[in-house]
Each structure stands twice: as C-alpha cells, then as structure tokens.
Amino acid sequence: MEHVIGVDLGTSAVKVLLVDWTGKVKAEWTEMYPLYQPHSGYSEQNPEDWVEKTIVALRKVLEASKIDARSVVGLSFSGQMHGLVLLNEKNEMLRNAILWNDTRTTEECREIEERVGKGTLLSITQNRALEGFTLPKLLWVKKHEPHLYKQARTFLLPKDYVRLRLTGHVAMEYSDAAGTLLLDIRNKTWSEEICKALDVDIRLCPPLVESTEYVGTLLPEIAEQTGLPVNVKVFAGGADNACGAIGAGILAEGQTMCSIGTSGVVLAYEQTGNKNFAGKVHYFNHAKPNSYYIMGVTLAAGYSFDWLKRTFLAETSFSEIVKRAYESPIGANGLLFTPYLVGERTPYADADVRASFIGIDSSHTKWDFARAVIEGITFSLNESIDIIKASGKRVETIVSIGGGAKSEEWLQIQADIFDTPIEKLKNEQGPGMGAAMIAACGCGWFESLEQCARAFKEVERIVEPSKEAADRYREIFSLYRDIYPHTKELTSKLKKFRK
Incomplete structure (x- = not known):
C-alpha cells in the first residue's frame, strides 16, 4: 500500500x-x-x-x-x-x-x-x-x-x-x-x-x-x-x-470551520475574490486552486487557556479543567473574560489592547474563572461568525477542530454561543491532514481535493445548540461586545508599565 x-x-x-x-x-x-x-x-x-x-x-x-x-x-x-x-x-x-x-x-x-x-x-x-x-x-x-x-x-x-x-x-x-x-x-x-x-x-x-x-x-x-x-x-x-480547511472539508460554499489552536480561527469558503468585507475579516487565496476563504482571527485563543492552566491550574489536566468549568453556570456567575493577552485581530485589529476579567466578586471560584476564559475565547470567535453571517453567507454547520474539539463540554459551549450545529470529526488531524491530502491528490490517488475529502473526512457526530442556552448567551454576548470600547484606552495607557 x-x-x-x-x-x-x-x-x-x-x-x-x-x-x-x-x-x-x-x-x-x-x-x-x-x-x-x-x-x-x-x-x-x-x-x-x-x-x-x-x-x-x-x-x-x-x-x-x-x-x-x-x-x-x-x-x-x-x-x-x-x-x-x-x-x-x-x-x-x-x-x-x-x-x-x-x-x-x-x-x-x-x-x-x-x-x-x-x-x-x-x-x-x-x-x-x-x-x-x-x-x-x-x-x-x-x-x-x-x-x-x-x-x-x-x-x-x-x-x-x-x-x-x-x-x-x-x-x-x-x-x-x-x-x-x-x-x-x-x-x-x-x-x-x-x-x-x-x-x-x-x-x-x-x-x-x-x-x-x-x-x-x-x-x-x-x-x-x-x-x-x-x-x-x-x-x-x-x-x-488553508490546509486546516482542506482537512475539514471546507471546499464549497456554505462550509465553515472553527479552529482553536494557539490562535483561534473562523474560516468560511469563498468562491470569488470580489466580495468587499472592508478589511473586517481576512480574505485569502485558498490552497484549493482558484478559490478563496474569509477568516477571522482571535490571537490568543488556546493561548489564553494555556495561560490560565500554567498560571493557576498547572497540576490539573485540560479535560478536568473543562469539566469543572462546565459545572459553573452559563455566564460564569456574572464573570466575563476578553482573550486579548497579546492584542487582538478580529474585529478590532488592535495590538495594544489587553485582556480583562469583568465582574469579579468574592464569590467567584477558580472554576468560574476557567469557564469565563472558555466562554471569552468562544465569544471572540463568535464576533467573526457574526461578520460572516452579516455578509449574507450561509453558515449551515461549523466543523470544529483543534483544542476546542477535544472536549464534549467545549463543543456544546461552541454550539450554544454560535447558535449553530457543530460537526466533530472522527479523526481530526487539522492542517497536517490537509497537507497529506494535497500530496494524495498530487500523487493521483484522487481527481480533486473534494473527492479526497469525501474519502478522508468522517463526521463522528453533530452537536446541536440548546435554544435556552443560545438565548442566554445572546444576551451575555451583547455585554461582552461592550468591553472592548470601554477598556481600549485604559489598557493602551498601561502599555508603558509593561516590561
């Protein structure tokens, strides 16, 4: 073979x-x-x-x-x-x-x-x-x-x-x-x-x-x-x-992907290079010839979770942190986090802004903080999804890959915040699989990347959003979006005190 x-x-x-x-x-x-x-x-x-x-x-x-x-x-x-x-x-x-x-x-x-x-x-x-x-x-x-x-x-x-x-x-x-x-x-x-x-x-x-x-x-x-x-x-x-999109089968209109690695990405297929998003999202050539994709980026997605873990929960496993965080209620008992640890890309394009916890009181536990971080990362990604939807593009389902797809709880949070069904792949290998698919097509195993994706991609299951949770998150998301304009100037002034 x-x-x-x-x-x-x-x-x-x-x-x-x-x-x-x-x-x-x-x-x-x-x-x-x-x-x-x-x-x-x-x-x-x-x-x-x-x-x-x-x-x-x-x-x-x-x-x-x-x-x-x-x-x-x-x-x-x-x-x-x-x-x-x-x-x-x-x-x-x-x-x-x-x-x-x-x-x-x-x-x-x-x-x-x-x-x-x-x-x-x-x-x-x-x-x-x-x-x-x-x-x-x-x-x-x-x-x-x-x-x-x-x-x-x-x-x-x-x-x-x-x-x-x-x-x-x-x-x-x-x-x-x-x-x-x-x-x-x-x-x-x-x-x-x-x-x-x-x-x-x-x-x-x-x-x-x-x-x-x-x-x-x-x-x-x-x-x-x-x-x-x-x-x-x-x-x-x-x-x-682009390779992550190939590996997830994002090769036709209506297909969207959410990837949570060090950074976080929301990516949607685009057939032409002629739409005008006014720079609100990235617009790049796809690895599939003569096609494009639009993309929103959260600079510190998985990085925010890693920061939380190494700073406060170093001895606790990824899965345990997410499970315990999920026990905190939606909205983390009134605590919000913006994942701007290294600035932000979409939709704000601001290198100076920094992260915030908003709403801390003495009743909050470390698991509330963990849930706030997970929700904040996902809220940031949802800002990109909002832009894509507002452009008139269909977002029928979202393929989730990366760290956020490794947890049942985080997949459900994605489905609820995005208010969209989430596809979990059976054998998700991210960009490396996309690179292997390029080689497979190049070697003549398949006539097209689409044919290769049909053979390689397996959906393990679809996680459906909860209407009650989605409605609750819609309300909290509107508060989350208020944080940036109210903290931008303050965090910029604090820049001179950083190392």
Whole structure:
C-alpha cells in the first residue's frame, strides 16, 4: 500500500502524519522547538530549528509506522503564516524569523496605510495593514537592521523555507503569499504598485506556485537523514489555515470551520475574490486552486487557556479543567473574560489592547474563572461568525477542530454561543491532514481535493445548540461586545508599565 506524508510546521512544534490511501493515520510524530521573546511584543524562532526537527520527525514517523519506506510516494506541507524568513544570495538566513504573533510593527503598519493608501491596499490585497503580516516585518528590518536588509535577496514564509531546505526549490504558494500584504489576490501576482509605494524591490518576492503544484523531490542528503526514498514527490503545500480547511472539508460554499489552536480561527469558503468585507475579516487565496476563504482571527485563543492552566491550574489536566468549568453556570456567575493577552485581530485589529476579567466578586471560584476564559475565547470567535453571517453567507454547520474539539463540554459551549450545529470529526488531524491530502491528490490517488475529502473526512457526530442556552448567551454576548470600547484606552495607557 502506498503512503503520503503531511508536515505541519506549527508555532510550537512540527507534527508529521503518515497517511494511507483511505485517510487512516498510520503513524504521527511531534517535535518541539523554542520560541524567543527578547522584548515585549517580540516573537521569533530560529528557522534552523524547524529544519532540524522536521528531519527528526520524518525519521521518527517512519520508525514508528514500521512500513516499508519505499511505499511513501508523496509529501506536502502546512505552516504557520506570515513569518518573515530573510535570505541572502546563497539562500542562507540573515536573522531569526519574525513570527505571526510578533507585534512590534505598529509604526510600519501606519506607514503602509499612509504611503499606499488604505483604499488601495484593500482593493489589491483585500486585507488591512496589521502587525502580524509579513510586509510590516520586512519594513521593520529595513528601518532597524539596514545592514541585513541590504544583504537580502529574497524572503520566504516558514514552511516554504523548510521545503527549500528539503528540496532546494525556492517558491511561495498563493495561500501563504496572500498573508504577506504584497499579493494582488485576484490576479495572483506580486503587486508592483505596493512595492513601488514603499520602495521595496519586487525582486525580493519569490516565484509563485499553486499549493497543489509538484516542486521536486528530496535532496539526497535529506533522503539519507530521514530514511525516505529520494524520489518522493514533494508538493508546495499551503498556509496552516488553508490546509486546516482542506482537512475539514471546507471546499464549497456554505462550509465553515472553527479552529482553536494557539490562535483561534473562523474560516468560511469563498468562491470569488470580489466580495468587499472592508478589511473586517481576512480574505485569502485558498490552497484549493482558484478559490478563496474569509477568516477571522482571535490571537490568543488556546493561548489564553494555556495561560490560565500554567498560571493557576498547572497540576490539573485540560479535560478536568473543562469539566469543572462546565459545572459553573452559563455566564460564569456574572464573570466575563476578553482573550486579548497579546492584542487582538478580529474585529478590532488592535495590538495594544489587553485582556480583562469583568465582574469579579468574592464569590467567584477558580472554576468560574476557567469557564469565563472558555466562554471569552468562544465569544471572540463568535464576533467573526457574526461578520460572516452579516455578509449574507450561509453558515449551515461549523466543523470544529483543534483544542476546542477535544472536549464534549467545549463543543456544546461552541454550539450554544454560535447558535449553530457543530460537526466533530472522527479523526481530526487539522492542517497536517490537509497537507497529506494535497500530496494524495498530487500523487493521483484522487481527481480533486473534494473527492479526497469525501474519502478522508468522517463526521463522528453533530452537536446541536440548546435554544435556552443560545438565548442566554445572546444576551451575555451583547455585554461582552461592550468591553472592548470601554477598556481600549485604559489598557493602551498601561502599555508603558509593561516590561
């Protein structure tokens, strides 16, 4: 039996899946790597850590599977978006990668809006200038590290750099390029207008390919280090959210996904690039060729839960925290939490705002706080769903993946707050499965990603909302939405007291 591999390069670890032609995961392996935060708002990684750990994970997943390595015929990638990997003329990295959750570039975002024009930027990229995107990072290096910028000959995004090191092939695919703020997403070309306005040499922008495009085979030394055959076909892959959408079967109108990882994402399929959301949500090219998706982002979704756990409940398991939190009533006994630990993306696009607990009194227990955090994360995601629904798009069901799908209680909270049926997948593997599906289609196992999704995706069950709970949450959600405008200025003033 033939096999394919999906490599998911996340923010904290690389996860590798080995999958057979039925979509069954025969083995998986995860390798962690460090995050560097030298100053408040900074978030960096060493790209060599990605490469080293990916090679280890590929070798380990083969060993764990006990299959004949010669049966592996294809490999593709998913990766964290927006991160800047700056390369010299020898394709050597010039500095650590600046990641998606780095917020040092507020001044550069304002510069982009002023020099390009907000309207022009939206018309070309369909996105606003936000700190997480790649272009502001490039301008930051140009301003603060000019000696490195002068040496730069191209830039890549994280998974594209790993693919370069594994294959020797330099390219960026459209679903990740759409998150740079340099791509004309309708025409699928780098924008000369934006580059010219900002004095960025367009030759820094790498060649563009489709996510499903065959880009070569493994370098001999990589094949030797991993144990994989040198003739494994490698396909470009996609941004983590685009691959997560493929893995969840979000490939047609009316299909929506909610993913709770470090960040939280609400993503809906869009057939054309012509709708106008005025920058309220992200609008990106899909990994499915000639299609798009719209996306709202909560910067600190799972991260807020992790913060709660490590700060107050370090000895308690994830499942126990959620179970005990669920015993607290809807609304956490009058306690609200906004998950703005590192700023926010949708719908506020504010790098300075910070999280709040509202309504604390002496009767609250740690489980009320836990429920407030879970509800606050879900309320934030619901703001994106509201925008999608208000645009006239159908949201018939929502596929839930990531940490929020691992708990029966949190799935019910999602169904109740979203007031929409939630699909739980039988074998949810997130973006890594989407990457494996790209490889499966590239190797000719299926004629289309849709056909592959029908074979690979299995819905375990559908969680229906409770009308009584949904009505209650609708009332609380209206209060939640009042928190940001009342705390924005205060938390901004507190910025000067942070480390």
